[in-house]
Amino acid sequence: MSVVSDIKLKRMKIALAGIPNVGKSLIFNQLTGGRAWVGNWPGVTVEKKVGKIRIGDNELEVVDLPGIYSLTAYSVDELVARNFIVEERPNVVVCILNAANFERSLYLAISLLELGANVVLDLNMIDIAKNEGYEVDYVRLQSILKVPVVPTIATEGCGIDELKKAILSAMKERRTYVGIVDYGADVEREIRRLKSLLEELAPELCRKYPSRWIAVKLLEGDEDILSKVSKLPHGSRMLEEVERSKRSLRRRVEDLESYITECRYRKALEIAQQVLKRIKTPEVTLTDLLDFVLTHKVLGMPIALSIMYLLFRFSFEVSAPLVDTIDIIMNHWLHDWLLSLPGLPESLKSFLADGILTGIGSVLVFLPVIAFFFLGFALLEDVGYMARIAFIVDKIFHSFHLPGKVAIPLVIGFGCNVPAVMAARTIEDENERKVAALIAPLSSCNARLPVYMVIAGAVLRAYAGAVILSLYALGILLALIVGWLFRKIIFKGPSTGFILELPPYLSPKLSNVVLKTWERTKRFLFKAGTVILLGVVVAWLLSVSGPGGYLGPKALEAPEVLERSWVGVIGHVLAWAFAPMKWDWRACAALLFGFIAKETVVGTMGILYGVGEERITEAIMRSFTPLTGYAYMAFVLIYVPCLATIAMIRNELGLKYSLLALIYEVILAYFVALSIVGIGHLMGIR
């Protein structure tokens, strides 16, 4: 190969497109050796991801796109995909077909071919199709569509090398099939007329897209193309001609837009009939059996709650020995060893042992709990249960004017609120999407768990497990109520409902589950090493200095000295604001640091309440009653999850809404904590 064509190849872009949950990210990972997240539910990928692929000596850019059903975007994540394919015109589009969901995949492939994309078809999931009783004759498919077709089983890595070869040869030889769909004589006549007009009046646009495609899209009423044409010099004339075509067709075709999509769909059905071969009669599948129970009218909900409960028990119980081990190592051995080091100045020793080690240690203790939670969570994701939750809760959510799909960001939020806010993108209706992003932070994330465990463990002891679960339930309940209020007051509008294609149940892949658990746990570790570290360093510095100057490490040993530090001053001001709740000033100061990230609350408490877990527990028992402790945990649940989540809301919805989230959460947190204390007192609980 010549040097020139090598350089050209390096600049080439390859896009991975396909209907949702077809395994795009999995194929992306296998092509690039990357680690994009995969999961068995539609909407795992909501943003495009870029990776590099090596084929021979060539390094090419591969872009993994969110799932789409057609080139007409319906939700925000789909818009990302459509814009990339339509605007950036990648050199090769690998369209991934789901052999077990063939007709819908084919519909998308046909849309891509009409656009004149240089398509390579990857026929994935042939193993699942076989289980369901049919085969796809890919050789025949190749001859019908006139583009290369490569069968693959992405989960096992079968056919990936062949796919790479097909991509490479497609780069050298471009094949397109714009006229794949026949829209019938009448419509075709108008398409031809518009096509020649376009070539005459809008030559620039015709250089970018096939003129036939533009003509079809104009007749179909595609907003994006209509606005593009209207901006052209002869735009208004062109649009008049489109209207004329529509008028002349109105006599024969009732609704042109649906007629066009149906033609395309029938073409997909026709091709499917030619290439699908039934190899055995369908049997009752595992998916049928599981769905019979898991989405049962009556049993569905209790089963979902039990699964969630099991997930939490699993992460608490299995991790318990590891938690103790880390506690002993970090908070006893290492701490004592640091303090016993000869030759180090006292203040440095205190900074390392009482500041950094205690602060980070009190958070890291919970690492095993969080890791096991993520493990269980990844299992649920891979099996395909997540999408079912949307069905189970839809009826309840509907009475709060929210679609059941909101359950997906809320459940993801149990892990971390940042991806939860992003997951709201898959919600089609704009108002509902905004509400989902705003209430997602009320879902209790893993960062709050250490706070619950420390406080509930100290003051509620035997009831700790039940109390922690009640906080998760409280989060969801508040999310529904706040969501309902938002829908009533700010984001009014009818509920449009939602559509979600359910994935089949699959047995989880161990490597995938382990990888995902590790990636998420790593993020927690990374946070401990950066944001939380920073938080506890600041907390320590503010503890050993005060308005009166440097106090020295003795502040952390003598409470009366600590009260004169900056933390003491801040804590007392906050304690005044939280007077009705009767929280200790140290706990109030910890809340301030919790703005950065919730784990910092525990880290700061570790520093302020002294060293080691036992002493934290005792100190907390002294300063909280069960009632004030519960109110404190509720406050931690509700007030701003972390800066990263607020930043993500700003990213998704803009500054205005991130401020709205910040304000409503703090007010709601205060109100709920106050109500808990108030109601508790009325009931005579202390």
Added chain:
Amino acid sequence: MPLAFAHEGAVVKVLQVKAGRGLARRLRELGIFENQLLRVVKSCGPGPTIVEVLSGSVPQGRPSCVLTSCYYHRMGGRILLGFGISMKILVEEVGNQ
């Protein structure tokens, strides 16, 4: 009758989709449009539904009792339709399993 009221296990024919433009288009792309056959896999009557799209339309003059999934190829994955949407799709029951 809205799809939300259809019985579990019923095979229904879509009569009308009373949805806005974007929603109607999405449903068409999934194979749900007039005269298409759906099998109601799950229904929270009235509530959200899970349906399967059956390929082919109702054969003229065939008795409805032969409308079992053996005669019709089930197309692709199951689709979950929220309560709101299930109310917007009007169907008639043409058979039962």
